[in-house]
Amino acid sequence: xxxxxxAVALAQxxxxxxxxxxxxxxxxxxxxxxxxxxxxxDALPWPLTLAGGDQGPALQLExxxxxxxxxxxxxxxxxxxxVHDDFFDLGGSSLASAxxxxxxxxxxxxxxxxxxxxxxxxxxxxxxxxAMKSADAQLNETVHPVPVKTQAxxxxxxxxxxxxxxxxxxxxxxxxxxxxxxxLGLDWLPxxxxxxxxxxxxxxxxxxxxxxxxxxxxxxxxxxxTPGDYPRGGKVHLRVWxxxxxxxxxxxxNISGAALVRWYAKxxxxxxxxxxxxxxxxxxxxxxxxxxxxxxGTEVDLTGHWIDGATLHLGAIRVGKNARIGARSTLAxxxxxxxxxxxxxxxxxxxxxxxxxxxxxxxxxxxxxxPSAWHRQPAPTRPLWRxxxxxxxxxxxxxxxxxxxxxxxxxxxxxxxxxxxxxLAVAALSWLPxxxxxxxxxxxxxxxxxxxxxxxxxxxxxxxxDSAPAWAAWTTIRLLDEARTWLFPIYxxxxxxxxxxxxxxxxxxxxxxxxxxxxxxLSWVNDGAFLAxxxxxxxxxxxxxxxxxxxxxxxxxxxxxxxxxxxPGRRIRRDSLVAVLSAAPTTRAKAGVSWLGSPPEPLRRxxxxxxxxxxxxxxxxxxxxxxxxxxxxxxxxVLGMALYAVAALTLLALADRSWWxxxxxxxxxxxxxxxxxxxxxxxxxxxxxxxxxxxEHPLWSSFVWRNELADTFVEVxxxxxxxxxxxxxxxxxxxxxxxxxxxxxxxxxxxxWLPEADLVTLRDGATVNRGxxxxxxxxxxxxxxxxxxxxxxxxxxxxxxxxxxxxxxxxHATVGPASLVMRxxxxxxxxxxxGNPIGPWHGIPDAVVSAAAPxxxxxxxxxx
Numbered sequence: 069x070x071x072x073x074x075a076v077a078l079a080q081x082x083x084x085x086x087x088x089x090x091x092x093x094x095x096x097x098x099x100x101x102x103x104x105x106x107x108x109x110d111a112l113p114w115p116l117t118l119a120g121g122d123q124g125p126a127l128q129l130e131x132x133x134x135x136x137x138x139x140x141x142x143x144x145x146x147x148x149x150x151v152h153d154d155f156f157d158l159g160g161s162s163l164a165s166a167x168x169x170x171x172x173x174x175x176x177x178x179x180x181x182x183x184x185x186x187x188x189x190x191x192x193x194x195x196x197x198x199a200m201k202s203a204d205a206q207l208n209e210t211v212h213p214v215p216v217k218t219q220a221x222x223x224x225x226x227x228x229x230x231x232x233x234x235x236x237x238x239x240x241x242x243x244x245x246x247x248x249x250x251x252l253g254l255d256w257l258p259x260x261x262x263x264x265x266x267x268x269x270x271x272x273x274x275x276x277x278x279x280x281x282x283x284x285x286x287x288x289x290x291x292x293x294t295p296g297d298y299p300r301g302g303k304v305h306l307r308v309w310x311x312x313x314x315x316x317x318x319x320x321x322n323i324s325g326a327a328l329v330r331w332y333a334k335x336x337x338x339x340x341x342x343x344x345x346x347x348x349x350x351x352x353x354x355x356x357x358x359x360x361x362x363x364x365g366t367e368v369d370l371t372g373h374w375i376d377g378a379t380l381h382l383g384a385i386r387v388g389k390n391a392r393i394g395a396r397s398t399l400a401x402x403x404x405x406x407x408x409x410x411x412x413x414x415x416x417x418x419x420x421x422x423x424x425x426x427x428x429x430x431x432x433x434x435x436x437x438x439p440s441a442w443h444r445q446p447a448p449t450r451p452l453w454r455x456x457x458x459x460x461x462x463x464x465x466x467x468x469x470x471x472x473x474x475x476x477x478x479x480x481x482x483x484x485x486x487x488x489x490x491x492l493a494v495a496a497l498s499w500l501p502x503x504x505x506x507x508x509x510x511x512x513x514x515x516x517x518x519x520x521x522x523x524x525x526x527x528x529x530x531x532x533x534d535s536a537p538a539w540a541a542w543t544t545i546r547l548l549d550e551a552r553t554w555l556f557p558i559y560x561x562x563x564x565x566x567x568x569x570x571x572x573x574x575x576x577x578x579x580x581x582x583x584x585x586x587x588x589x590l591s592w593v594n595d596g597a598f599l600a601x602x603x604x605x606x607x608x609x610x611x612x613x614x615x616x617x618x619x620x621x622x623x624x625x626x627x628x629x630x631x632x633x634x635x636p637g638r639r640i641r642r643d644s645l646v647a648v649l650s651a652a653p654t655t656r657a658k659a660g661v662s663w664l665g666s667p668p669e670p671l672r673r674x675x676x677x678x679x680x681x682x683x684x685x686x687x688x689x690x691x692x693x694x695x696x697x698x699x700x701x702x703x704x705x706v707l708g709m710a711l712y713a714v715a716a717l718t719l720l721a722l723a724d725r726s727w728w729x730x731x732x733x734x735x736x737x738x739x740x741x742x743x744x745x746x747x748x749x750x751x752x753x754x755x756x757x758x759x760x761x762x763x764e765h766p767l768w769s770s771f772v773w774r775n776e777l778a779d780t781f782v783e784v785x786x787x788x789x790x791x792x793x794x795x796x797x798x799x800x801x802x803x804x805x806x807x808x809x810x811x812x813x814x815x816x817x818x819x820x821w822l823p824e825a826d827l828v829t830l831r832d833g834a835t836v837n838r839g840x841x842x843x844x845x846x847x848x849x850x851x852x853x854x855x856x857x858x859x860x861x862x863x864x865x866x867x868x869x870x871x872x873x874x875x876x877x878x879x880h881a882t883v884g885p886a887s888l889v890m891r892x893x894x895x896x897x898x899x900x901x902x903g904n905p906i907g908p909w910h911g912i913p914d915a916v917v918s919a920a921a922p923x924x925x926x927x928x929x930x931x932x
Contacts, residue, residue, distance in 0.1 A: 131198075132195075146158040152189050178907075180908070181905045182905060208898045212378065214833070216814075225310060226799070227735045232318060234730075238260075238730055239265060240273070252480055254486065258724045275325030285314045293353065295382055297380065299380065300375050302380070309796055330346050337353075343613055348370055351373075353373070362392070363392045363612070365392075365394050366396070367396045374837050388423065389407040396414050400417060406422050409423060409424060411427055413633055414633055442611070445612070448532050453539060456539050457542065464543070464546060467511060474507055482499050483495050501706050511554055516570055528617055532613060538615035542615070553783075557701035557784070574592040578684060579598075582602075585605070599628050601630045606634060620636065627848060630649070630843060633652065641661070644657070649886075650663055651665075665888075697777060698773060708784045711785070749781045749807075750807055756778045757771065759808060759826050765851070791803070792820070809828045810828065810830070815832070816834075816836070828844060832862070840865050840870065842857050855873035858876045858877070860877060866886070870888050872891040873891050874891055876893075878896050881901070884900070884901065886904065
């Protein structure tokens with residue numbers, strides 16, 4: 069019998085495998101087993117007694133070096149044999165990095181993951197730690213749960229808020245009933261008098277009417293509120309929440325009014341300078357000043373407030389003359405952007421940015437470069453194109469209405485001869501599946517046709533905003549952004565690549581794509597690439613009356629993580645990875661390199677060893693099985709449409725008695741239907757996936773498909789009917805508990821994006837701000853890896869932040885806006901952190917400007 073030689077085995081492994089994937093070898097007398105006969109992993113020795121050639125001479129170390137060496141042994145099971153050994157060469161992964169950094173913070177609280185990446189060698193890391201100053205950041209105070217009276221006030225406010233939505237429903241139903249009376253002969257259906265219907269449509273359905281009502285309501289609710297710091301859950305906070313909810317219920321931010329957003333901002337009280345471009349929503353507070361010729365890109369957070377522990381920071385935002393704000397940036401309360409300055413996409417800005425500076429990152433810092441000059445020449449203006457933008461907004465908003473009309477027309481013969489409410493209900497619900505299929509196909513066809521039509525005018529380069537290419541790019545982004553909601557079941561499925569190809573994108577074989585946003589004509593995704601949730605390919609840039617678009621390319625087997633971005637003209641090289649909430653590097657980047665952050669920095673990582681038949685090369689039987697499960701996504705779509713039908717029939721039946729009665733009880737009807745939608749979603753989750761645990765599943769596995777099906781129930785049923793209407797309220801917390809989340813008392817949760825809710829713990833008084841994702845899973849290398857995420861009592865996750873699996877934010881700690889908590893990272897109690905990835909946050913939390921502070925004139929823009 070041959071004798072096992074650990075040294076020979078280790079040498080062979082090192083010759084055939086990447087260094088980071090070489091396993092540790094140890095010889096044990098016996099393998100411990102459980103009563104089931106399986107290996108008892110918990111009983112295996114750790115750290116390992118290293119075998120043979122893997123056991124080098126013992127290092128004689130002391131002080132910090134000895135302590136770091138001991139931590140390496142505990143985390144990796146690898147005993148360094150040289151002070152120059154590299155943490156990653158010894159098997160360090162991203163998860164091991166976060167675990168080690170969390171242990172290092174026991175003595176050096178300011179240690180970051182970036183420190184380990186910058187100093188991977190044992191001696192270098194120890195020297196860096198010894199040179200590090202002790203943490204001088206302020207410690208947070210104790211954060212108590214949101215007051216019960218505030219939560220009660222939110223619940224009471226739900227009824228009048230939903231009644232406003234019911235009023236809009238009743239106007240639409242009156243119009244629909246009038247059409248049914250004329251075309252189908254249903255003379256017994258109730259209708260409002262035409263003058264009332266016309267007045268209701270003008271005020272509640274048209275974009276100008278909705279915006280005027282929302283702005284007037286916000287000004288009344290927020291009268292007298294000035295920038296400053298206020299208690300979380302106090303009267304000011306409750307009024308700000310109420311104003312935002314009022315605008316949501318009135319549909320002020322609906323796509324139909326996208327071209328009127330500057331006018332809406334002025335109604336709210338904002339100052340919008342001549343020639344300023346605003347392609348994001350303004351704050352309901354009206355605390356916004358855009359200088360002449362400034363430009364704010366898409367999905368920029370201008371809300372002007374956020375919750376930090378027990379405090380609501382509320383401030384004004386000022387963007388100077390000809391300054392530019394990149395897409396998906398966050399402007400914190402009180403920030404000031406100097407004239408001619410440029411903020412890179414995905415940045416978070418605090419305090420003041422000097423005139424003419426180029427800043428990037430979270431928090432944003434000077435990059436050492438100068439703002440781009442492509443927008444400096446005056447752009448020609450053609451006012452008639454503004455009518456074109458308004459027209460395309462109305463057309464996009466009308467697409468769902470046309471789809472509903474097509475579905476209704478398909479079943480109209482069955483409705484024509486009904487003579488009572490019971491007959492109408494039976495006929496409508498019986499034919500609902502067929503009507504839903506017709507409506508979905510019609511909507512998809514309309515989106516496809518309009519995207520293709522706009523694509524004819526899309527072109528690379530710099531274009532005046534008032535031109536056909538700029539209009540086409542703007543229309544495409546707006547349309548496909550809405551389509552991700554309307555046609556959610558098509559996304560994150562086996563159909564997604566085919567759908568993107570049909571839209572005009574170049575999509576290679578074996579591509580996996582989720583809710584990606586792109587300009588199809590300018591997007592090229594190569595074979596085997598993976599585009600995760602909410603990724604942005606290209607889009608467009610604004611500045612000086614110009615709009616710039618460029619082609620983007622994603623290389624073969626590249627990975628773009630959740631909320632990752634590729635700016636116009638950038639490319640992701642072959643086998644490269646752009647991490648969660650990160651930006652693609654410049655075109656000079658090499659293939660096979662991973663990137664993290666904004667601006668992106670190289671990231672060292674290990675690949676996941678998985679069966680290729682379950683990741684990249686599935687057999688036909690798995691493709692068929694996946695298609696069957698994904699076909700079942702029609703079920704939540706039909707159930708969602710059934711809820712619309714039930715709500716409509718109930719409101720019409722009440723209106724048959726009295727339109728005033730329908731208005732009085734309308735809010736209660738919508739709330740009841742919402743609770744049914746939430747309940748059905750919870751039941752579907754438990755039936756489809758049960759209670760979730762920390763584990764891994766390859767892409768081509770039943771669990772992944774069933775989990776996506778459960779998520780379709782969330783997005784199609786719970787989100788539109790319940791979750792979006794209850795953000796920040798105890799009602800949302802109650803529902804998330806039914807989904808499996810552990811949520812304590814007085815938690816303020818401003819998002820429903822808690823995927824795999826069983827793995828989420830939000831303890832008493834914790835805060836999850838708007839736009840956050842408590843990301844309990846990652847999908848690198850086509851393997852779904854899930855783990856727990858915990859926010860301790862009183863902990864805060866700032867707006868647009870992401871926390872990755874196995875991470876813990878300690879009690880009363882704060883993670884600032886647009887920040888990324890790495891996988892497995894632990895944030896110490898009462899500490900303050902910010903960044904992508906996070907680092908210590910020193911100094912004041914915000915540059916909140918008091919109401920008494922005078923507005924300075926725009927600084928003179930530097931000469932290019």
